Each structure stands twice: as structure tokens, then as C-alpha cells.
Amino acid sequence: xxxxxPSQTRHHEWRTSTRTAATVTxxxxxxxxxxxPWLPWVAEPATRTIVLYGFSILGPAFEEGIFPAFQEExxxxxxxxxxxxxxxGGSGTIRNQIALGAPAEVAIFSHVGDAxxxxxxxxxxxxxxxxxxxxxxxxxxxxxxxxxxxNPRAIQDFxxxxxxxxxxxxxxxxxxxxxxxxxxxxxxxxLLATGDExxxxxxxxxxxxxxxxxxxxxxxxxxxxxxxxxxxxxxxxQEAVLDLVLGRLAADVVYPARTIMTENIAVVIxxxxxxxxxxxxxxxxxxxxxxxxxxxxxxxYGFRSVNASLDARNPYLGPLSGVFHAEDxxxxxxxxxxxxxxxxxxxxxxxxxx
Amino acid sequence: xxxxxxSPVEPRPALPTAIxxxxxxxLLLMPLFTIYVFALRGxxxxxxxxxxxxxxxxxxxxxxxxxxxxxxxxxxxxxxxAFVLSKYRFRGRGALNVVVNxxxxxxxxxxxxxxxxxxxxxxxxxxxLDPLGVQPMFSLFGxxxxxxxxxxxxxxxxxxxxxxxxxxxxxxxxYVTGASRRQTFRHVILPALKGGLFxxxxxxxxxxxxxxxxTVLVSGNLRFRTQTAPLYIFAQFEAGNIxxxxxxxxxxxxxxxxxxxxxxxxxxxxQRRSA
Numbered sequence: 001x002x003x004x005x006p007s008q009t010r011h012h013e014w015r016t017s018t019r020t021a022a023t024v025t026x027x028x029x030x031x032x033x034x035x036x037p038w039l040p041w042v043a044e045p046a047t048r049t050i051v052l053y054g055f056s057i058l059g060p061a062f063e064e065g066i067f068p069a070f071q072e073e074x075x076x077x078x079x080x081x082x083x084x085x086x087x088x089g090g091s092g093t094i095r096n097q098i099a100l101g102a103p104a105e106v107a108i109f110s111h112v113g114d115a116x117x118x119x120x121x122x123x124x125x126x127x128x129x130x131x132x133x134x135x136x137x138x139x140x141x142x143x144x145x146x147x148x149x150x151n152p153r154a155i156q157d158f159x160x161x162x163x164x165x166x167x168x169x170x171x172x173x174x175x176x177x178x179x180x181x182x183x184x185x186x187x188x189x190x191l192l193a194t195g196d197e198x199x200x201x202x203x204x205x206x207x208x209x210x211x212x213x214x215x216x217x218x219x220x221x222x223x224x225x226x227x228x229x230x231x232x233x234x235x236x237x238q239e240a241v242l243d244l245v246l247g248r249l250a251a252d253v254v255y256p257a258r259t260i261m262t263e264n265i266a267v268v269i270x271x272x273x274x275x276x277x278x279x280x281x282x283x284x285x286x287x288x289x290x291x292x293x294x295x296x297x298x299x300x301y302g303f304r305s306v307n308a309s310l311d312a313r314n315p316y317l318g319p320l321s322g323v324f325h326a327e328d329x330x331x332x333x334x335x336x337x338x339x340x341x342x343x344x345x346x347x348x349x350x351x352x353x354x
Numbered sequence: 355x356x357x358x359x360x361s362p363v364e365p366r367p368a369l370p371t372a373i374x375x376x377x378x379x380x381l382l383l384m385p386l387f388t389i390y391v392f393a394l395r396g397x398x399x400x401x402x403x404x405x406x407x408x409x410x411x412x413x414x415x416x417x418x419x420x421x422x423x424x425x426x427x428x429x430x431x432x433x434x435x436a437f438v439l440s441k442y443r444f445r446g447r448g449a450l451n452v453v454v455n456x457x458x459x460x461x462x463x464x465x466x467x468x469x470x471x472x473x474x475x476x477x478x479x480x481x482x483l484d485p486l487g488v489q490p491m492f493s494l495f496g497x498x499x500x501x502x503x504x505x506x507x508x509x510x511x512x513x514x515x516x517x518x519x520x521x522x523x524x525x526x527x528x529y530v531t532g533a534s535r536r537q538t539f540r541h542v543i544l545p546a547l548k549g550g551l552f553x554x555x556x557x558x559x560x561x562x563x564x565x566x567x568x569t570v571l572v573s574g575n576l577r578f579r580t581q582t583a584p585l586y587i588f589a590q591f592e593a594g595n596i597x598x599x600x601x602x603x604x605x606x607x608x609x610x611x612x613x614x615x616x617x618x619x620x621x622x623x624x625q626r627r628s629a
């Protein structure tokens with residue numbers, strides 16, 4: 001390589017300066033794009049925000065239904081615009097995030113157990129949700145089964161899931177509330193039908209031997225089922241009904257002869273609600289959740305209302321038979337200890353791998 | 355120089371190239387291609403709709419902001435660390451050298467967990483901050499902390515080898531010819547480092563854009579607040595919104611493609627100069 005001639009040097013300089021100019025322009029454009037929402041002529045006046053965490057299947061009902069409705073109602077009442085910041089995931093996942101400091105002001109758990117756990121963790125000072133309407137139960141949905149179109153494996157009841165060669169996609173009870181409800185249903189349906197604990201144990205074990213994939217939440221399990229894994233999925237009726245409403249359900253719904261009604265709990269995380277003005281806003285949202293308007297929205301999105309007369313709004317809600325509640329299993333705490341801990345965790349889980 | 359560079363290249367590279375492409379097709383190219391197929395499945399308008407969704411736009415912007423901050427801080431910190439580890443001899447240097455490179459090997463989930471257990475309300479330090487109303491986790495700050503940890507070795511890895519190779523004689527020559535410390539840094543060390551600084555910062559930036567494992571634990575995954583683009587993709591995919599997930603995924607993939615395109619084009623002449 002010879003010494004660069006003057007023209008080469010000039011050429012080199014020219015290229016360097018073009019490059020520098022291009023880089024600076026690209027960076028400026030990127031910076032402009034990033035800063036856009038905060039630029040003075042774009043930015044909207046500051047609004048108060050409510051932070052809400054919910055279990056996995058609540059996403060559509062809140063984002064498209066409850067949030068806009070409350071914003072409209074609050075605006076017409078006070079002239080103020082409020083914003084929402086939300087996160088949806090497995091009930092156990094969000095409970096743990098809140099225990100570790102996530103800034104949720106309102107949380108909606110799949111079951112009361114996650115709320116009780118927050119009391120144990122010292123996040124909540126007491127079980128204040130019990131003072132809310134319906135003792136904190138804001139939505140309900142029975143568990144049903146989704147099977148492949150035409151039901152090729154002829155699955156009619158939980159017992160059929162224990163049959164040979166059936167593949168089940170199941171959420172993981174470590175992070176999913178729906179998974180714990182499922183375990184209650186898988187065991188409780190047999191127990192309440194026969195009164196025989198051994199039969200119930202056999203059914204639970206048979207089902208769990210057929211689990212081919214576990215996901216972090218009911219919603220994630222559904223995505224896995226939709227991607228072609230497994231023959232059956234135990235899920236909330238809401239999941240299926242919403243898709244029926246939207247005309248996009250690519251599976252068959254099976255209502256078991258006996259199934260459990262899940263009761264989903266709304267909780268205010270007091271320590272994250274700062275100031276009395278914010279508190280009254282959060283309380284207004286809570287009150288709104290049990291209003292006829294909000295409960296109707298829940299029904300439209302496939303839930304069953306705590307006000308049963310509203311359920312008639314949604315023709316896709318199927319006829320239910322043999323519905324039982326956690327109460328019929330001795331209450332949520334007893335069911336958790338006797339079915340989840342003593343049977344599933346201590347006896348079924350160790351057997352599944354063998 | 356160009357001619358000498360080209361000489362070891364085989365004249366007819368058809369067969370090895372074909373083999374490489376055949377191997378890369380299922381490993382790299384097809385998975386990337388799939389993202390674009392699903393992103394564009396509903397047509398270009400549906401793609402634009404999904405990509406311009408305010409939630410998605412926020413997530414992309416938030417990711418870029420986090421990556422900028424991370425690259426800026428680790429750019430300085432990594433260079434400083436490289437300088438100290440390369441130019442000074444002290445007790446424990448070997449051990450420190452290993453520790454600063456550890457983030458490459460530690461699972462990102464562990465990084466997220468350890469940050470929560472340090473800064474969270476029950477954490478070693480967090481328990482003293484919590485009563486003061488200071489909550490570093492589940493915020494921009496927490497996400498940046500996680501990204502600083504995870505991307506620390508990249509800047510170091512890009513700058514330290516250059517410093518290690520930089521002959522002391524150049525510096526000495528500079529001093530001997532009467533240059534000051536500052537002049538030596540500006541005219542001798544900095545030009546040699548330029549390529550490394552650029553590569554390191556861009557690698558840090560790119561890695562931060564894609565970080566998932568630690569972020570998912572410390573961000574709280576809040577829409578319009580702390581949800582990064584990879585978290586948005588994951589949440590949308592889990593919710594079954596494959597088009598929404600793929601749209602943002604393809605935007606990220608294209609963005610990364612440009613980053614590395616720039617990286618490869620710029621890094622080469624810099625290396626040539628420092629060699």
C-alpha cells in the first residue's frame with residue numbers, strides 16, 4: 001500500500017464526513033421518534049393513573065371493556081381523565097410480583113388463596129376484600145374443557161381425560177390460579193359424585209399422567225393448545241365463550257357433568273395507594289366493578305356475573321349442571337390443604353413421573 | 355492491501371457456501387423468515403395497525419430509551435474497567451477479570467432474581483429503602499440496573515483486547531516527542547480505541563434491546579410504563595395475538611439487522627487501523 005495521494009485523502013475525508021453526517025442524522029431521527037410522545041405539542045396533560053394487575057384471562061374484558069367504561073364514567077362525573085396501567089399474567093405470578101414490590105393498586109386474583117397469601121406475606125394488613133360486595137368476588141366462571149373439533153377422542157367428562165393416550169395441556173399450579181381450580185375440579189368432581197376419596201385420587205392421578213405440557217397461566221396454556229399440542233384443555237368457560245362471541249373458536253366446548261365455579265377476587269393493595277385523592281379514585285373504580293354496567297361488560301366478555309340475572313345477556317353461556325363451589329369442598333383453605341397439598345402435591349405429583 | 359486480503363479466498367467457493375446456507379437455513383434463516391410471514395399474514399395494513407398500536411409503540415420506545423441509557427453508562431464504565439484491568443497490575447486482578455465477565459455465563463433469570471432480592475422491599479438493601487418510599491424495582495431504574503448487569507462484559511470485551519495489544523512504545527514515543535498526557539490520549543490511544551468503543555457500544559445497545567430473562571422479573575411488565583418490546587412480544591404471544599407479537603418482533607429484527615449492518619461496515623476499517 002503506497003502513501004495515499006492527495007486525491008485519495010480528500011476522497012477518504014469526504015467519505016468520513018458523509019458517514020458522520022449519516023450517523024448523526026440517523027441518531028437524530030431515532031431520538032426524535034423516541035421523544036415524540038413527550039414533545040410539548042403532542043404530550044397530553046398529565047393524568048392520574050390507576051395501576052391494575054389481573055390474572056391472565058382478564059386482559060380483553062378490562063382493556064376493551066372496563067377501562068374505557070370507567071374512564072368515560074369518571075370523566076362525565078368529575079371532568080377528569082384517568083389512565084390505566086395494567087399487567088396480566090398467571091394469578092400466582094402477579095401475586096408474587098406484588099409481594100416483591102410491584103406497584104399494583106388493584107389486583108384481581110383467580111382465587112382467594114393468592115389474596116390470603118398476601119396477608120401472610122405482610123403486604124395486606126387484613127382480609128379487607130371480605131368487606132367488598134360478594135366478599136370480594138368480582139367475576140365468576142366455571143371450568144370447562146376444550147377439545148379438538150368434532151371431539152375425535154369422545155371426551156365428555158373429567159374422567160375421560162384419564163383415558164389412555166389422551167394428551168392434556170395444563171397450566172402450572174405454581175404460577176396459575178386456574179391450575180389450582182382445575183385440580184379441585186379434577187378431584188372434586190369424582191369425590192362429589194361417588195363420595196369415595198380413592199376414586200377421586202385415581203381420577204386426578206390418571207389425568208396428571210396424561211399432562212403433556214404445562215404453561216405459566218391458563219391463557220398461555222390456551223395458546224399452546226391452539227398451536228396444536230394435546231387433545232384437551234381444561235380452562236375457564238370465559239375463554240371459550242369470548243371466542244364464540246367473536247366467532248373465532250376453533251375447538252369444541254365440553255361441559256363436564258360436574259364442574260367447579262371459580263370465584264375471582266378483587267383486592268386493593270393499600271400500601272401502593274398514595275394519598276387520599278388517589279384512594280377515592282381507586283375506591284370509585286372498585287365500586288364501579290360491581291355496578292350493573294361493569295358486571296354486564298364482564299358477562300359480554302364471557303364471565304358469569306355475581307348478579308345472576310345479568311347472565312341472560314350472553315346467549316353463548318352454556319347450560320350448567322352439577323356446578324359446585326370451593327365451599328362444597330370444605331372452603332377454599334381446606335380444599336387447598338386437603339386436595340392441592342395432601343393429595344396432588346404429596347401423592348399425585350411424585351407418581352406422575354413413574 | 356485489498357488485493358492481499360482477497361488472495362486467501364478460494365476462487366470457486368460455491369460448494370462450501372452452499373453447505374453453509376443449507377445448514378443455516380433451518381437454524382437461522384427460516385425462523386427469521388417465519389416472523390415476517392406471520393407479521394404480514396393479514397396484509398400490510400394489518401401489519402401497520404399492529405406495529406402502530408400505542409402499546410407496541412410505547413414498548414419499542416421504552417426499549418430504545420433503556421438501551422441508550424445502558425449503552426451510555428456501560429460504554430463509560432466498561433471502558434474505564436478495561437483501562438484499569440489492562441494498564442494496572444494489582445492484587446486480585448485475575449479474579450476481578452473473571453468476575454466482570456461472569457454476566458455472560460450467569461442465567462439472566464438469576465440476574466433478575468438477585469436484583470429483586472437486593473433492591474426489592476424484602477431485599478438486603480431494599481428493606482431499608484422501602485420505608486422511605488423508594489422502590490427501585492418495577493421501574494425504569496430497575497430495568498436499567500438489570501440491563502447494566504447483563505450487558506457489562508460487551509464493552510469490556512470490545513475495548514480491553516485493543517488496550518492489551520496497544521504497544522506501550524507508541525505511548526512512550528508520544529511522550530518522548532513531547533506530547534502531553536492529554537495529547538497522547540487524544541491522538542494515540544483514542545484513535546486506536548475508536549473501533550472498539552463503537553463496537554462495544556453497539557453490541558451493548560443491541561443486546562439491551564433484546565434482553566428478556568432479567569427484564570421480565572424486574573420490570574413488572576406494566577403497559578405504558580415498564581413493558582419493553584420483548585416483554586410486549588411475549589405477552590401478546592401468550593395471549594394468542596400472534597400477529598401483534600410478530601409485527602413488533604419483525605420491527606425489532608429489522609432494527610437489529612440495521613444495527614449489525616452498520617456495526618460490520620464500520621468496525622472493519624477501524625480494526626485495520628489499529629492492527
